[in-house]
């Protein structure tokens with residue numbers, strides 16, 4: 001299993017840049033690295049300056065990039081279960097459109113992206129997988145989803161099994177009343193699909209909780225951004241995720257004009273606050289570059 005680093009933070013702080021820079025630096029140190037983006041904003045390719053597709057592509061020696069496709073992956077398992085539920089509810093007189101809505105798996109699409117990441121971490125043969133996540137609030141929701149969904153899917157399962165057992169077993173009266181109600185018995189492939197999905201979701205949780213996985217919070221040295229970073233930090237801790245580094249990005253490196261000096265002083269105060277808040281986790285400083293760090297070479301230097 002590879003080491004997994006998740007980068008998150010408030011919108012626009014430099015998550016993609018920092019994630020790609022970390023990956024570029026690691027690859028130059030000899031680490032076989034995959035940098036993947038789960039943010040539908042698709043900016044990983046822009047940062048690397050190359051086209052990034054749904055399969056890992058080598059963008060530099062030992063550095064691969066991938067835009068995780070939330071749609072293509074794993075959807076089969078859920079859609080089989082959903083088709084059965086929609087049919088069952090429709091038989092009971094629920095409007096098919098409403099039935100469809102009722103059986104939507106909340107957040108399914110985003111979680112499918114995590115299934116792909118899990119596969120890469122477990123079987124991809126990488127030393128390091130760096131995941132560029134969506135902004136903090138969405139990421140928190142996403143990280144909590146596998147647990148919620150596993151419960152959701154598992155709750156479906158025993159009921160289905162019970163019905164199936166009753167129908168094939170000796171409890172005829174119940175079977176008869178169910179048949180009268182017109183509820184179709186889930187076929188084996190439906191139960192199997194639900195089981196497969198639950199197992200896959202458990203696998204995602206195992207990867208997220210692994211001691212080889214940690215979160216890196218990207219922030220800027222501004223009070224408003226730091227306040228959100230602290231809230232994210234707290235929520236992550238409550239959910240049992242480990243943050244092992246905070247990156248304060250776009251730090252002014254001083255200057256002679258009053259404007260820059262004022263910013264520098266204000267940022268110093270925020271950084272001191274950040275150091276105290278996150279101690280003993282290190283708050284790394286990344287300077288405000290004089291140009292966007294775009295392309296592998298610029299990113300590796302930034303890293």
Ligand SMILES: Nc1ncnc2c1ncn2[C@@H]1O[C@H](COP(=O)(O)OP(=O)(O)O)[C@@H](O)[C@H]1O
Pocket residue numbers: 010011012013014015016017018043249250251286287288289290291292293294
């Ligand atoms: N330290 C920096 N110095 C200069 N430009 C930066 C720095 N960090 C990020 N940028 C630029 O800021 C913009 C937003 O960064 P990005 O990494 O896409 O943020 P996010 O992923 O958090 O939305 C990009 O144009 C990026 O090149």
Ligand SMILES: [Mg+2]
Pocket residue numbers: 015016017039041043132
């Ligand atoms: Mg981004």
